[in-house]
Amino acid sequence: MTATESGLSLEAGMRLSGMSFAELWLRHIAVSGAIGEMELEAYVLGLLIPDDYQHNLIAQALNEYFIELGQNHPVAYRDTATAG
């Protein structure tokens, strides 16, 4: 696992959004995620540890919600730093 950049955790972002897990799951599917709703919940709540890619998929799904509100990516990504 690589370093997490500064910003909100998945759990804090989820809480701040006020979204339902069903809505987050749809957003996660839209950014090309492929896990089930319960697995997604478990990652967000910290009951399972996602790999960097999975973490960033969920972070992007959350951030898409905030972008629609005019905010710039408040949820932190894990910096994979190899694709530059």
Added chain:
Amino acid sequence: MLRQAVALGRDVAPDTMGCSVTTLDGDEYHTPVYSDGLALDLDRAQYDAGDGPCMAAAREHRYQYFDPMTDGGRFPGFTEAAVERGVRSSISLPLTTADRFAALNIYASSRHAFDADRPRAVAGLLARCVSALLASAEGTRLAGDAPAAASKIEAAQTRARLIAEAEAALMTERSLSRADAFSVLTRRSRAETRSIFDVAREVVGAGEGGRAR
């Protein structure tokens, strides 16, 4: 499997004493699954008293947070039995099944055990798992509003195809893994303060995988 899930209820919060499932069949309440005898005993005390938080959660399909020190007036018959058995707080969550009313109950020996966001969220997740297991056991499906749900999923999958196309362009042109291609898209989305879908559309439309930052 259902018993194992209900047993996990004991880990939802510190000082948890037991966990159970209440079902309403006709006008009769039952406890088909429980983590230990105390949880069964507490459920039965509610059925004997004629009301209690787990019955209210199943019947009204609403969360019930119960503190016998302050909520005694709501369930007078049950409160005394709860205090006698050492219960200082409980949470009862409605379960979604297709053809019956049900609730998941978790009892704790400390006050405010379920006040924080985290135990509430974990209890909510467990309730969803138990709902799915109950539905499966009953041979039912949690279809909900199936056509509307299918339409939303289809829309999400359409957007996912756009992301996949952009990833494929980046992977081909820059020899990246899928995870790294996704990172390129998220990085550009952040740098330009716009949606990843706009970035992906641009990458696909312009064939600019090689130019994406």
